[in-house]
Amino acid sequence: MKQIKGGITKVKGFSALGKFIGIKKKSKKKDFAVVYSSEVCNAAGVFTKNEVKGAPLVVTKKHLADGKAQAVVINSGIANVCTGKKGIKDAEYMAKLTAKELGIEQKNVLVASTGLIGAYLPINLIKGGIKGIKKQLSKKGDIAKAILTTDTIKKEIAVKIGRITIGAVAKGAGMIHPNMATMLCFIGTDAEFSSGELKKMLKTAVDKSFNMTSVDYDTSTSDMAILMANGLAGKANKSQFQKALDFVCIELAKKIAIDGEGATKLIEAKVKNAKNEKKAEVIAKSIISSNLVKTAMFGNDPNWGRIMAAVGYSGVKISQNKIDIYFNNNKIVSNGVGVKFELKKVVKEMKKDKLLIVVDLKEGKGMATAYGCDLTYEYIKINAAYHT
Amino acid sequence: MKQIKGGITKVKGFSALGKFIGIKKKSKKKDFAVVYSSEVCNAAGVFTKNEVKGAPLVVTKKHLADGKAQAVVINSGIANVCTGKKGIKDAEYMAKLTAKELGIEQKNVLVASTGLIGAYLPINLIKGGIKGIKKQLSKKGDIAKAILTTDTIKKEIAVKIGRITIGAVAKGAGMIHPNMATMLCFIGTDAEFSSGELKKMLKTAVDKSFNMTSVDYDTSTSDMAILMANGLAGKANKSQFQKALDFVCIELAKKIAIDGEGATKLIEAKVKNAKNEKKAEVIAKSIISSNLVKTAMFGNDPNWGRIMAAVGYSGVKISQNKIDIYFNNNKIVSNGVGVKFELKKVVKEMKKDKLLIVVDLKEGKGMATAYGCDLTYEYIKINAAYHT
Numbered sequence: 001m002k003q004i005k006g007g008i009t010k011v012k013g014f015s016a017l018g019k020f021i022g023i024k025k026k027s028k029k030k031d032f033a034v035v036y037s038s039e040v041c042n043a044a045g046v047f048t049k050n051e052v053k054g055a056p057l058v059v060t061k062k063h064l065a066d067g068k069a070q071a072v073v074i075n076s077g078i079a080n081v082c083t084g085k086k087g088i089k090d091a092e093y094m095a096k097l098t099a100k101e102l103g104i105e106q107k108n109v110l111v112a113s114t115g116l117i118g119a120y121l122p123i124n125l126i127k128g129g130i131k132g133i134k135k136q137l138s139k140k141g142d143i144a145k146a147i148l149t150t151d152t153i154k155k156e157i158a159v160k161i162g163r164i165t166i167g168a169v170a171k172g173a174g175m176i177h178p179n180m181a182t183m184l185c186f187i188g189t190d191a192e193f194s195s196g197e198l199k200k201m202l203k204t205a206v207d208k209s210f211n212m213t214s215v216d217y218d219t220s221t222s223d224m225a226i227l228m229a230n231g232l233a234g235k236a237n238k239s240q241f242q243k244a245l246d247f248v249c250i251e252l253a254k255k256i257a258i259d260g261e262g263a264t265k266l267i268e269a270k271v272k273n274a275k276n277e278k279k280a281e282v283i284a285k286s287i288i289s290s291n292l293v294k295t296a297m298f299g300n301d302p303n304w305g306r307i308m309a310a311v312g313y314s315g316v317k318i319s320q321n322k323i324d325i326y327f328n329n330n331k332i333v334s335n336g337v338g339v340k341f342e343l344k345k346v347v348k349e350m351k352k353d354k355l356l357i358v359v360d361l362k363e364g365k366g367m368a369t370a371y372g373c374d375l376t377y378e379y380i381k382i383n384a385a386y387h388t
Numbered sequence: 389m390k391q392i393k394g395g396i397t398k399v400k401g402f403s404a405l406g407k408f409i410g411i412k413k414k415s416k417k418k419d420f421a422v423v424y425s426s427e428v429c430n431a432a433g434v435f436t437k438n439e440v441k442g443a444p445l446v447v448t449k450k451h452l453a454d455g456k457a458q459a460v461v462i463n464s465g466i467a468n469v470c471t472g473k474k475g476i477k478d479a480e481y482m483a484k485l486t487a488k489e490l491g492i493e494q495k496n497v498l499v500a501s502t503g504l505i506g507a508y509l510p511i512n513l514i515k516g517g518i519k520g521i522k523k524q525l526s527k528k529g530d531i532a533k534a535i536l537t538t539d540t541i542k543k544e545i546a547v548k549i550g551r552i553t554i555g556a557v558a559k560g561a562g563m564i565h566p567n568m569a570t571m572l573c574f575i576g577t578d579a580e581f582s583s584g585e586l587k588k589m590l591k592t593a594v595d596k597s598f599n600m601t602s603v604d605y606d607t608s609t610s611d612m613a614i615l616m617a618n619g620l621a622g623k624a625n626k627s628q629f630q631k632a633l634d635f636v637c638i639e640l641a642k643k644i645a646i647d648g649e650g651a652t653k654l655i656e657a658k659v660k661n662a663k664n665e666k667k668a669e670v671i672a673k674s675i676i677s678s679n680l681v682k683t684a685m686f687g688n689d690p691n692w693g694r695i696m697a698a699v700g701y702s703g704v705k706i707s708q709n710k711i712d713i714y715f716n717n718n719k720i721v722s723n724g725v726g727v728k729f730e731l732k733k734v735v736k737e738m739k740k741d742k743l744l745i746v747v748d749l750k751e752g753k754g755m756a757t758a759y760g761c762d763l764t765y766e767y768i769k770i771n772a773a774y775h776t
Contacts, residue, residue, distance in 0.1 A: 025724045052700025052708050052724075082696050084709065118726040134407060161434060175680060175697065178398025214680040218694070219701035291604040292681070292771055299772030305505025305605070309563065310472050312440025315606035319515050321472065336440075337472045338506040374774075377765050383680055384687030384764075 001244045007156025008167040012232040013038040015137040018115070018146030021129030023077035023115075030146035033099065035169075035186055036071045036137050040108060041228035042192075044199035045071035046206050048223035048374055055080045055087030056111040057224060060093060066228040067129045067195025069228055070108040072186055073098040073130070076147050076171070080113040080121050080287035080347065081221045084096050090121045097130045111185050114171060114222055147171040147184055148380055155202035155255040161244050164191045164236045170225075170252040174383065176215035185210065185225040185252060191241055194202045201242050202227040212281065212370040214289045215260035223332035225249075250371075257371040258353070262378030266354045266371065267297055274366035279316045281368040286314035287357060288372030298374035299352040302343070304332045311359060318361055326358040348381060389632045395532055395544025396555035399580045400578035400620040401426040406534030408683050410504075411465035411510060415570040417706035418534035420517045421462045422486065423557075423574055424525050426613065428496060429616035430558030430580075431457035432587035434594050443468045443475030444499040445612060447483060455583025458496040458618055461486040461518070463776055464559070466533050468501040468509050469609045473590040477534040478509045481681045502559060502610055503537050535559040535572055538770055543643040549632050552624045556689045558613075558640040562771065564603035565677065572599065573613040573640060579629055580619035589630050590615040595691055597637035600758040603648035604767070611702045613637075638759075646741075650766030653758065654742045662754035666702045669756040673704035675745060675762030686762035688738040690731070692720045699747060706749055714746040 009016050016035045023031040032152070047057050063069065066363070073094050080087050091111045099106040113121065120184050144154035151173040152388035157166040172183030206225055227245075258266040269287040287293055290310040296303040304325050311318060325333035328349045332341055396402050404423045410668040411419040433452050435445050451457065461482050468475050479499045487494040501509065507537070527586040532542035546555040560571030594613055599609055615633075646654040657675040662668035678698040692713050699706060713721035716737045720729055737743070 050697060051702075051704070052696045079693075082693060082708070082721070082724055082726065084723070117691075119698060142440040151664075171524050175694075177701075182655060218678055218680045221693075221697050221700060240704065290606055291767075292606045295768055296769035298768065301773060303505075304565075305467075305470060305609075308440045308505060309438060309606060309609050310437040312609060313565075314439075316439070318439050320470070333470070333506075335472070336470055336472065375768060377768050379679075380683055380686065380763060380765050380768060383683035 001159050001161045001247065003157045004160055006158045006167065006347065007031050007169045007371065008188045009139045009141060010158040010167040010187060011165045011188040013230045014167065014188045015139055015140030015345040017133060017136040018142035018313055022125045023075060025107060025211065027325045030142060031075055031077045031147035033074045033143040034071060034133050034388035035143060036102060037228060039230040040068055040345055041230045042067055042069045042195040043228045044195050044202050045224055045226045046203055047361060048220055050219050050221045052221045054113060054222040055083055055091040055114045056113045057222065058088055059091040060110040060112065060224060063095065063110055068108055069102050069110050071098060072110040072112060072226060073103055073127060074112040074147050076113040076149050077115060078119045078121055079115045079117050079222050081117040083120050086120060091122055094126055095121065097127060097327065101130055101133050110226060112224060114184055117221060144169045144329065149305045150174050150261055151259050153255065153259050155252050156250050157246050159248060161236065161240050162264065164233050165189065166244055166248050168248050168252060170256060172256040173259050174215060175218045175220040176256060177217045183220060183223055183256065187248065188204050189229045190233035191229055191236035192234055193229050198227050198229055200282065201245055204242060205245040205249040206248055209253040211263060212285065212373050213253040215257065217289045221309040252258060253371050254352045257373050260373035261382045262376040263373030264298065264376055265355065265374050267373055268369055268371055269357045270369045272358060272360045273276050273363060273369050274361045276366040277368055280366040282316050283359065284368045286310045288370040291375055294375035297350065297355060298376050300347050302327060302332060302350065307357060319363060322362040324360040326355050389506065389547055389549045389635065392546045392548055394546045394555065394558045395525045396574060396576045397529060399553045399555040399576040400544040401618045402555065402576045403525040403527055404531040406530035410513045411463060413623060418530060418554045419463055419465045420760055421531040422459060422521050422525060422533035422694050423531060424459045424490060425576065425618045426457045427615060427618040427620060428456055429585040429618045430455055430586055431614065431616045432583050432590050433612055433614045434591055438606055438607050438609045440609045442501060442610040443471055444501045445610065446476055447479040448500065448612060449499045451483065451498055452741050457498050458492050459490055460498040460500060460614065462500040462535050463514060464537050466501060466507045467503045467505050469505040471508050474508060478511055481511065482514055484530055485515060489518055489521050498614060500612060502535065502572055505609060505758030511714060512528060531636040533555045538562050538649055539647050541634055541643065541647050543640055544640050545636050547629050547632050547636060549624065552630055553577065553622050556635055556636050556640060558644060559642040561647050562603060563606045564601060564609040565605045565607045571608060571611055571644060575615045575636065577617045578585050579624035580622055580623035581617050586615050586617055589633055591632045592630060593637040596634055599640040600673065600756065601641040601645050602673060602760045603645065605677045628748060641759050645761050648761035649770045651761030652686065652764060652765040653762050655745065655761055656757055656759055658743045658757045659753055660746060660755050662749045663752040664754040665756055668754040671699055671702045671747065672756045672758035675696045676758040679763055682763035685738065685743060686764050686768040688735050690715060690720060690734050690738065692726065697743060707751060710750040712748040
């Protein structure tokens with residue numbers, strides 16, 4: 001497997017576009033995108049477990065029911081969530097117009113919206129935006145930028161495994177505590193798989209990546225990850241493909257964590273030697289989600305007591321007196337008790353833009369890594385004044 | 389029931405002291421306290437569910453096993469958590485010295501410590517502090533101040549029901565997301581109850597108050613709430629007593645929420661007409677724990693979409709299209725969709741130091757209220773530099 005530059009349009013048959021259609025009035029940033037495959041794809045998706053679901057999810061799930069998709073139409077700025085029946089109608093209308101313009105079936109168009117909850121889509125702007133998309137689709141289409149909201153960096157990746165390519169794009173910076181799926185993520189491949197195979201592989205990859213990421217413990221109403229395979233490059237080795245797909249999703253998850261609202265650094269929490277993998281996952285997510293751990297990491301403060309507390313309240317039974325903790329390679333805690341360490345050296349490590357916290361439970365062979373970021377003044381600033 | 393000025397020493401037979409013994413070197417604030425009842429009390433406690441437990445909890449639970457207690461010795465500044473066998477020995481030694489000085493049984497002395505995790509108690513300072521406590525105990529003993537850490541206000545309350553008095557003192561401002569019990573809280577009464585009755589009543593009150601409070605989703609390793617009854621005022625009506633005890637705990641919980649680290653306002657989330665009370669509780673806590681809700685409230689921003697999201701990811705099945713939301717008395721959401729409201733008027737309401745969020749699910753008769761606070765720059769400041 002080899003990483004290459006670019007994103008989803010690196011995949012055979014896939015093209016995209018990203019443009020400004022007037023939704024993000026103030027910033028004038030791109031707010032509308034389309035991904036398109038020249039062939040109908042086998043496809044699968046995973047979606048938020050939030051009981052409050054955006055209208056686009058309802059429509060996309062329905063359109064994915066037959067395991068087929070050919071295009072995704074996306075807008076940023078307004079999430080089309082909590083918009084009742086009108087919201088569903090609007091999302092379906094987006095699919096209809098897109099299908100007509102592209103000359104494909106309406107049920108093969110998926111819909112995604114991200115941004116403010118509770119506002120209706122400016123449907124005339126969207127109608128205007130959809131006009132002429134067929135000609136605008138290209139290998140250079142800037143979808144990665146057009147789906148962002150409070151994100152500050154584009155999140156895309158592409159890898160090759162022999163003749164097979166996987167390309168993907170994602171967005172997410174706040175309201176990030178995925179449960180089943182996450183944020184928006186669109187993955188394309190020219191490998192040939194059934195939609196059942198795609199679903200299983202996508203779930204495996206998402207569980208290791210997006211579902212192990214947290215910015216603020218808030219699970220979004222609009223999370224979706226979609227995998228589309230058009231088969232143009234033929235059959236692929238399944239285990240190699242899974243490995244590459246895991247890599248793609250984990251890299252995007254890290255990009256989301258490092259771009260967490262206000263974040264200054266990526267925090268990886270690796271839990272080793274738990275009784276099993278599930279328990280390791282729960283503990284790793286507990287650490288990465290703790291406001292107190294996150295503020296200490298922002299302050300470059302090796303306050304490991306907060307990590308112990310987060311391990312302890314995760315809900316998993318542990319043996320407090322067996323736990324070792326490391327910051328990068330520096331041992332901080334041994335058998336549940338703090339060890340003397342060189343404060344200056346550890347603080348210097350913590351000032352880097354990536355910090356690895358390792359928790360060794362010495363109870364079994366379960367291992368998991370979670371991805372998060374620090375909690376800063378900037379997060380408060382961004383979120384105290386997002387709406388008004 | 390009538391609220392009176394003062395705290396735990398308002399109860400017949402109870403005296404206390406609070407003083408500086410040298411643990412909080414920098415601030416020179418009071419850091420040591422004792423509560424004492426002239427008679428041996430029937431007593432009960434509830435404790436943190438955090439798997440990482442402070443040494444004082446281990447000792448206190450052991451000493452409470454017979455349902456009896458006569459004194460509590462408390463220090464602030466250092467929590468004596470993650471201190472291994474030495475920590476347990478230190479906590480037991482604190483009880484031993486206190487018992488000797490007061491001329492009571494060691495197993496009737498409870499121990500509590502609050503502050504930094506991972507440091508050993510400065511046992512010589514504590515030894516010095518315990519010397520002479522018998523003479524220092526009085527009705528004016530400033531326990532409420534001596535048990536504080538990052539708290540900015542004292543938290544005490546006393547009520548009378550006829551001849552019976554209940555008095556209580558608590559601390560807590562950060563690492564507040566109680567699970568079973570909370571922070572430190574000591575409640576005394578001169579009513580006569582068995583320790584079994586006390587335990588049941590305490591659990592009922594704690595479930596409605598401290599267990600419904602969150603500052604930062606971080607469950608402490610040192611949580612404990614203790615109820616001691618010396619019987620000096622004789623038997624009491626149980627349901628009246630329970631009502632008064634609920635009131636005492638809820639008022640203290642509110643004081644903890646409003647004094648949440650960096651908080652500028654108290655937020656009460658009231659969930660009405662849920663399928664049952666338990667479901668209402670889970671949803672109310674989900675709202676009060678959301679960083680995104682908390683930052684929006686800090687910004688006086690009626691961004692109700694974040695409340696909908698927090699209701700949705702609570703884990704409780706709900707009907708999104710039935711939900712109404714109110715800020716104080718202003719309806720913001722009707723049947724899951726935003727309604728037009730006077731922005732200026734609502735923002736003015738939000739600027740008050742107390743905000744009530746009401747969520748009406750229209751599904752049953754379950755009701756619960758949770759207590760929390762906003763998330764501010766000051767929280768980050770306090771917690772990015774607590775240790776070093």
